[in-house]
Amino acid sequence: MKKLAIILLGNVFLSGCFVKSPESSIGKVSGKSPSKWSATKYAKSGVDTNWVSRFDDRKLDLLVSEALKSNYDMRIAAERVRRAGEAARVSSAASTPQMFFSSDSNRKKNIFVGFPFQGSQISEVHGVDMRIDWEPDIWGAARAGKSAALAEWQAGGQDYRAARASLAAQVCKAWFALAEGNQQVALAKEALLIRKKTETSVRERFERDLREQGGSASQLRLAQTDVASAKADLSANQGAVETARRQLEVLVGRYPAGKLTGKVRLPDISATPPAGMPSELLLRRPDIIAAERRYSATAKRIKEAKLTLFPSFKLTGSSGTTTDSLRKIISSDFGVWSYGANVSYALLTGGRVYSEIRVRKSNQREALASLQKTVLNAFGEVEQALASERWLSQRESEMREALKLARDASRSAENDYRDGNGDVLTLFAAQTRRIQLESQYVSLSRLRLTNRIDLHLALGGGFKTISPNKTRP
Numbered sequence: 001m002k003k004l005a006i007i008l009l010g011n012v013f014l015s016g017c018f019v020k021s022p023e024s025s026i027g028k029v030s031g032k033s034p035s036k037w038s039a040t041k042y043a044k045s046g047v048d049t050n051w052v053s054r055f056d057d058r059k060l061d062l063l064v065s066e067a068l069k070s071n072y073d074m075r076i077a078a079e080r081v082r083r084a085g086e087a088a089r090v091s092s093a094a095s096t097p098q099m100f101f102s103s104d105s106n107r108k109k110n111i112f113v114g115f116p117f118q119g120s121q122i123s124e125v126h127g128v129d130m131r132i133d134w135e136p137d138i139w140g141a142a143r144a145g146k147s148a149a150l151a152e153w154q155a156g157g158q159d160y161r162a163a164r165a166s167l168a169a170q171v172c173k174a175w176f177a178l179a180e181g182n183q184q185v186a187l188a189k190e191a192l193l194i195r196k197k198t199e200t201s202v203r204e205r206f207e208r209d210l211r212e213q214g215g216s217a218s219q220l221r222l223a224q225t226d227v228a229s230a231k232a233d234l235s236a237n238q239g240a241v242e243t244a245r246r247q248l249e250v251l252v253g254r255y256p257a258g259k260l261t262g263k264v265r266l267p268d269i270s271a272t273p274p275a276g277m278p279s280e281l282l283l284r285r286p287d288i289i290a291a292e293r294r295y296s297a298t299a300k301r302i303k304e305a306k307l308t309l310f311p312s313f314k315l316t317g318s319s320g321t322t323t324d325s326l327r328k329i330i331s332s333d334f335g336v337w338s339y340g341a342n343v344s345y346a347l348l349t350g351g352r353v354y355s356e357i358r359v360r361k362s363n364q365r366e367a368l369a370s371l372q373k374t375v376l377n378a379f380g381e382v383e384q385a386l387a388s389e390r391w392l393s394q395r396e397s398e399m400r401e402a403l404k405l406a407r408d409a410s411r412s413a414e415n416d417y418r419d420g421n422g423d424v425l426t427l428f429a430a431q432t433r434r435i436q437l438e439s440q441y442v443s444l445s446r447l448r449l450t451n452r453i454d455l456h457l458a459l460g461g462g463f464k465t466i467s468p469n470k471t472r473p
Helices: 002-017 058-070 072-090 141-207 217-251 286-307 352-419 424-459
Strands: 098-112 119-134 312-323 335-344
Touching: 058 072, 058 141, 072 141, 141 217, 141 286, 141 352, 141 424, 217 424, 286 352, 352 424
Parallel strands: none
Antiparallel strands: 098 119, 119 312, 312 335
């Protein structure tokens, strides 16, 4: 019996060594890859492998690390990967020997009543049994199933990679939203001071009744309206900062107490990262790899279903002891053993097997369509981010020039009004335009940073995390 167990375990070990994940099926979609990106003329190989640190902000690096450790969505994703790994292990259990140990002990008393016999009898039965069942994977159905499970496990791992990158991007975007909010609050405070200064100047003219120089009640009311609007804008921006703080705290796994502090200004954006070759994207983006793994697994699932049409074999063996005395249970004189083989073949299944094969072929077609869709969406995201990168850069340059002119116009209007050479409506218009452009320029800067994050995600670039210190940002 021991020799049989060793042989069975050895066969399982050898068969398990040859089970591997399916070969890559990315060739099904690689032929549709363009030779270069249409949104940029540069097509150099390579991609940014540490994009989070490119923003040169240690607090941001710490927040990303904290989020990856404490965010509950990441914990959920990690558990899903663990379950997929256990499912891959369980998938091969049916083709490995199953060993069972059992013991039993019974003591029974029989009482005899009636003529001519009368009395009682006590009997005992004790036994132990070791049994091994094995259904060898003759045709490879179990190996096909395990191979599919390994591919599905790998897909789950890629989903986890994608979730990590997505969370890092969300933290970066929330951090920049907080930075923009702080900057908008500073601009709103500055705008309020300008409006109050203008109101004071108009009020002084009104009180001196210098109508010929532009002083009037309507102008004073306009100035007061601008002050009230500036206060409302300040409150709105302060509320946005509070919201951004709490959203960021939730992302990193903290209680949303609104105590997290952020940068005062947005960082300067770095040079555009290399976009790499379109064909490289198929081997780098985790969502594409995950879709490819799921598609490859379907072929193994079809094979697994087809092989169930073949006969199945089952070997059994057992060894043990049965005795009427507990002290004799380890004696070999009372040993019992058995072994046997069983062959079964499905003759009529009501079409269940063939229906299952058709279902799995349908799953394969769906997985292929999903892979093709994922690839197309990935190319679209890269092209869109590259195009936005170019146009946002041009727009930022043009707005920078407009803001410079607006600042000059505001200063000139203020000087003219102070010297008595300008009218108050021109002053109001110049100040309003400057304030609006200041705010729009900050929003555009954050929009560029957000698009840069989207570009890094679309390109499938990696990032490194740092160990957070005792002082949290």
